[in-house]
Amino acid sequence: MVRPSAKVVLISAIASGQGKTTTTAALARKLVKLGKTVRVFKTGPDFIDPMMLERACGSAVHSLDLWMVGQADSEGMLARAAMDADVILIEGVMGLYDGNPSSADLARAFGVPVVAVLDASAMAQTVGALALGLRDFGPVHLAGVIANRIASEGHAKMVAAAMRDIPLLGSLHRQEEALPERHLGLVLPQEVDRIEAILDAIADSLELDMQAWDALPDTSFGLHEHQAQHVLQTAGNLAGKTIAIARDAAFAFIYPANIECLIGLGAELVFFSPLADEAIPERTDALYLPGGYPELHAETLTQASNWLASLHAAHAQGMPMLAECGGMMAITEGLVDQQEQSWPMAGILSGKVIMQKRLAALGAQAWATAQGELRGHTFHYSRFETILAASSHTIKHSTQQHGEAIYRVGNVRASYFHAYFASNPSATAALFLRDKI
Incomplete structure (x- = not known):
C-alpha cells in the first residue's frame, strides 16, 4: 500500500451563508497564483459550488460523502489527488456538525484538520467563542479560522486576540463585488461575465498568514497500488453504446x-x-x-x-x-x-x-x-x-x-x-x- 500525502484542510463554518464557497475559491485561487497545484473537493451532493470552485483551481471538483460516495471511494479520490497536488481543499456543507454524515464526520474519518470560516461582520471577540465551540463540540482538529467580511486591520486584530490558542490563518475583507447567487445557490460561472476578475479580486483580498499556513501538517491516505488508476469493475456494460x-x-x-x-x-x-x-x-x-x-x-x-x-x-x-x-x-x-x-x-x-x-x-x-x-x-x-x-x-x-x-x-x-x-x-x-x- 502506498500512502500519498498533501496539505489538506476541510473548510467549514457554523452554518450556511458564512462564506465557505467564497473563501474556498479565494484560497484556491491565491494558492494557484503562488505556484501551488491545488485540488478542491465538495462535501455532499452539490453541482453549482463545484463549478465555481473548478474555475478557481483549474481542475474538476468531485463530491466526497461517506454515504452517497462511500468512505472507500472518497478516500481513494483523496489519495489519488494527493499523488499530484500540493494542497487539497475540501469545502464542507451547511454547518460543521449538520447532517448525517456531517462534514465533521468526514474530517474525522480521514484525519483532516478543519479550517472554520466565520462571518465577523457583526462581531469581533465573539468569533473566538464560536471557534472554541466548533472545536470542542465534536471535537475536531480545528487548525484555525479564516475570518470573513473583515472591515479593517483593527477589526482583524480584535478577532485574532480573542482566538486564544486557535490560529487566525487569514481574513477576507468585505467584497465590493461578490459571487452572485440565486435560489439554488450561486449562479453558474459561465453566466458571470467577469468571473475571472472576481475570483482574482477575492484571492487578492484574502490576507493569509503564510507562516501559520505552512505550519499545517500534511495528511496521508491509504491507497492500494491497484487503486492508483480508478478502474470500474462491474457486471453492467455500455461498451459500444x-x-x-x-x-x-x-x-x-x-x-x-x-x-x-x-x-x-x-x-x-x-x-x-x-x-x-x-x-x-x-x-x-x-x-x-x-x-x-x-x-x-x-x-x-x-x-x-x-x-x-x-x-x-x-x-x-x-x-x-x-x-x-x-x-x-x-x-x-x-x-x-x-x-x-x-x-x-x-x-x-x-x-x-x-x-x-x-x-x-x-x-x-x-x-x-x-x-x-x-x-x-x-x-x-x-x-x-x-x-x-x-x-x-x-x-x-x-x-x-x-x-x-x-x-x-x-x-x-x-x-x-x-x-x-x-x-x-x-x-x-x-x-x-x-x-x-
Whole structure:
C-alpha cells in the first residue's frame, strides 16, 4: 500500500451563508497564483459550488460523502489527488456538525484538520467563542479560522486576540463585488461575465498568514497500488453504446463522477445543447437529461423546434431516456415559472411543473433497482402535478420513508432524484440499455 500525502484542510463554518464557497475559491485561487497545484473537493451532493470552485483551481471538483460516495471511494479520490497536488481543499456543507454524515464526520474519518470560516461582520471577540465551540463540540482538529467580511486591520486584530490558542490563518475583507447567487445557490460561472476578475479580486483580498499556513501538517491516505488508476469493475456494460447528454445552462447539473462512470462502463458520450436548438445527435443509443435551470430558459426551450422534434422521434423509437429533476421538468406538458407565466414543454410526461418560493425537497435518497441500491440526492423548488402513477419511490436516507417518485413511461424514466452513478455502476448501465427498460 502506498500512502500519498498533501496539505489538506476541510473548510467549514457554523452554518450556511458564512462564506465557505467564497473563501474556498479565494484560497484556491491565491494558492494557484503562488505556484501551488491545488485540488478542491465538495462535501455532499452539490453541482453549482463545484463549478465555481473548478474555475478557481483549474481542475474538476468531485463530491466526497461517506454515504452517497462511500468512505472507500472518497478516500481513494483523496489519495489519488494527493499523488499530484500540493494542497487539497475540501469545502464542507451547511454547518460543521449538520447532517448525517456531517462534514465533521468526514474530517474525522480521514484525519483532516478543519479550517472554520466565520462571518465577523457583526462581531469581533465573539468569533473566538464560536471557534472554541466548533472545536470542542465534536471535537475536531480545528487548525484555525479564516475570518470573513473583515472591515479593517483593527477589526482583524480584535478577532485574532480573542482566538486564544486557535490560529487566525487569514481574513477576507468585505467584497465590493461578490459571487452572485440565486435560489439554488450561486449562479453558474459561465453566466458571470467577469468571473475571472472576481475570483482574482477575492484571492487578492484574502490576507493569509503564510507562516501559520505552512505550519499545517500534511495528511496521508491509504491507497492500494491497484487503486492508483480508478478502474470500474462491474457486471453492467455500455461498451459500444453512444449516450447523448444535454449540456448547457438549462441542463448543467452533472456530477463529474457520472461522466467518468459512463466512460468507465465503455460508453461513448456526445453532448448537445437544447438551448441552442441542437437535435439529439444521430446514431445515439440512449439519452441523459440532467438537472439544471429549465425554468430560467423556458421560452427558449419552447421555440427549440429541432430539439423537440428529435426528442419525440427518439421517444417514438423506444430510445432509453433518463430525465433527472430539471431534465424531467423539460419533458412535462408545461412549466409555470417564478413569475407565474406558463410555458409548454415537450409533453412526454403528462402533467405540469410549478415553481414555488419554498423548498420542496432536500436530502440524500436511494433508488432500489434490480441491480441494487443507486444512491443520490434531491433538491428542488418546484412541484409536479400529474395524474401519472409512480412506478416506484426512492427511500430517504434520514428516515427510510418514501422519497421522490420515479415515473416510467415506456422508454423514459424520470424523477426529481439525482443519481450518483458511481454508487452502483451496474444499476447505472441498466438505465441506458434498451433490453433492461
